Amino acid sequence: MHLVTPESMREMDRRTIEAIGVPAEVLMERAARGALDVLLTHFRPSPGARIGVLCGMGNNGGDGVALATMLDHLGYHPVLVLMGTPERFGPEAQRFHKVAENLIGDRHQLNGLDAAGVRHALSSLPPCQLWCDALLGTGLDRPVEGRFASAVKFLNEQPAPVFALDTPSGLDGRTGQVLGICTQAEVTATFGFPKIGQLLDPARGFIGMLCPIDIGIPARVRDAVGVEAFALDADWLKGKIPARPTHAHKGSVGKVALIGGRAPTTGALTMAARGALLGGAGLIFPGTDPQGALSARTIAELMPRPIFGDAGELHADALSQLLDKSDTLVIGPGLGTDQAARQALRHCLTATPRPTVIDADALTLLAQNRDLFQAACDLAACVPVVLTPHPGELARLLDRSVDEVLSDTVAATRELLARISAVIVHKSAATVVAASDSPLGLNRTGNPGMATGGMGDVLSGLIAASLNDHPDNPWQAAAIAVCVHGLAGDAARKKVGTRATTPGALLDELGGVWRRFEA
Numbered sequence: 001m002h003l004v005t006p007e008s009m010r011e012m013d014r015r016t017i018e019a020i021g022v023p024a025e026v027l028m029e030r031a032a033r034g035a036l037d038v039l040l041t042h043f044r045p046s047p048g049a050r051i052g053v054l055c056g057m058g059n060n061g062g063d064g065v066a067l068a069t070m071l072d073h074l075g076y077h078p079v080l081v082l083m084g085t086p087e088r089f090g091p092e093a094q095r096f097h098k099v100a101e102n103l104i105g106d107r108h109q110l111n112g113l114d115a116a117g118v119r120h121a122l123s124s125l126p127p128c129q130l131w132c133d134a135l136l137g138t139g140l141d142r143p144v145e146g147r148f149a150s151a152v153k154f155l156n157e158q159p160a161p162v163f164a165l166d167t168p169s170g171l172d173g174r175t176g177q178v179l180g181i182c183t184q185a186e187v188t189a190t191f192g193f194p195k196i197g198q199l200l201d202p203a204r205g206f207i208g209m210l211c212p213i214d215i216g217i218p219a220r221v222r223d224a225v226g227v228e229a230f231a232l233d234a235d236w237l238k239g240k241i242p243a244r245p246t247h248a249h250k251g252s253v254g255k256v257a258l259i260g261g262r263a264p265t266t267g268a269l270t271m272a273a274r275g276a277l278l279g280g281a282g283l284i285f286p287g288t289d290p291q292g293a294l295s296a297r298t299i300a301e302l303m304p305r306p307i308f309g310d311a312g313e314l315h316a317d318a319l320s321q322l323l324d325k326s327d328t329l330v331i332g333p334g335l336g337t338d339q340a341a342r343q344a345l346r347h348c349l350t351a352t353p354r355p356t357v358i359d360a361d362a363l364t365l366l367a368q369n370r371d372l373f374q375a376a377c378d379l380a381a382c383v384p385v386v387l388t389p390h391p392g393e394l395a396r397l398l399d400r401s402v403d404e405v406l407s408d409t410v411a412a413t414r415e416l417l418a419r420i421s422a423v424i425v426h427k428s429a430a431t432v433v434a435a436s437d438s439p440l441g442l443n444r445t446g447n448p449g450m451a452t453g454g455m456g457d458v459l460s461g462l463i464a465a466s467l468n469d470h471p472d473n474p475w476q477a478a479a480i481a482v483c484v485h486g487l488a489g490d491a492a493r494k495k496v497g498t499r500a501t502t503p504g505a506l507l508d509e510l511g512g513v514w515r516r517f518e519a
């Protein structure tokens, strides 16, 4: 699924109309017809049902007017409400409104009314079975306040469900943030391509089911304007898991070293190692302390090596030997942030370069130590490096507050990308995968059951294994791991429910996900 910014979508609409010559009314008609199909399929209104259509005075409102005429044609009872006078519409919406004037009796105009007046007028209408929100679309350019806020509040207070045209009114389609107030939709029919923000939070909580409507934007227009992102989901994953060569052996499919797991956080590294194991790596060497090694030994396939001593000190020679055996590295889960952890990270970043996943405590160390961050930048200049921060870690790396990061997750991810030429996996309920020479990947797999400690550790192991499968495309390697991780989480939730979706339950489902997608 291609994703765009609202600005790009507007530009695609413009070029389709001006450069290709598709009349603007045709686009509006296609949008309304697509929305009608979604409405009928999802809401199944009863014959003759009253369906409210609340329209702003831009083209989003025009889509609403066109939809109302189609509902009338099918024998429903549209209640068409305009926020202003029809003269404020653009020419296409005016044309549909002329038709509406001739067909629809139940029409209302709220022009001249203040917030209280809008509320009163809307509350005086007999109840509707469904409300369509055609107040604001991609033209939203400021917070929703006053009379528009009053209209949004009215929709949110209705017992009837809300069907949003293009977007719930009040959502910023670029960042996914609410500007002022926003409609709470049960279903959103989005026109052309889904907007990036619609896959992010908090937007996802307002959109309900997202249904993209093809309004006929030609591929050449799409490619000329450019698609900013892709949704990472089962469709995207199809065909991307390569067959393993028949001559594969344990030394050819990835030797992964993992550094961390020091007492008392020994389990973190074992989780990461299990991720690498079930991600398909051939040999797995957890490098840890004596207690971490005990934890790792509970999984027979792992070959732990103590690289820290009983007093926590780093044994640099043992670390060197471990690195020499491996071709991919994960550093950070359960590493700690003390002097020995710093030494280990410095050692790893400056040893013979190999593809490296930097996670958890190692990210904190990068944020705290400028020289280590510079070493990571130098490493990233010659081999694939993947950074996997959650919002707190990203905030530390950027020296910003978590709120600032959350207010524009994509911009924050790009800000880190501008400082280090790595793959950034910004982990959240809607993980963003970014690299400088690739589109953004926005993950659509996974579920709230995955809010459990250890999930991120499993992911870093999976990414390391995936780097071996896709050595020339680290963005794709990371995106595949993120997508597969979420799909396994979804399979786990299906089996054991949300609350019991532990990292262990997810690991148990990885085999099923691979089987579904492996070539």
Ligand SMILES: NC(=O)C1=CN([C@@H]2O[C@H](COP(=O)(O)OP(=O)(O)OC[C@H]3O[C@@H](n4cnc5c(N)ncnc54)[C@H](OP(=O)(O)O)[C@@H]3O)[C@@H](O)[C@H]2O)[C@H](O)CC1
Residues within 6 Å of the ligand: 010, 013, 014, 024, 027, 028, 031, 056, 057, 058, 059, 060, 061, 063, 135, 136, 137, 138, 139, 140, 141, 142, 143, 144, 145, 148, 165, 166, 191, 215
């Ligand atoms: N022909 C096409 O390009 C197609 C567009 N589609 C649909 O059109 C909308 C986008 O339409 P547009 O007219 O550009 O914008 P909106 O309808 O979203 O907004 C219209 C005006 O609303 C005002 N505005 C903006 N923010 C607010 C706010 N917070 N509160 C109140 N009013 C606001 C602003 O006008 P002002 O004069 O008041 O500044 C906007 O210009 C798109 O979303 C699709 O639904 C078709 O689907 C396909 C073809």
Ligand SMILES: [K+]
Residues within 6 Å of the ligand: 060, 133, 134, 135, 136, 137, 164, 165, 166, 167, 168, 169
């Ligand atoms: K809308």
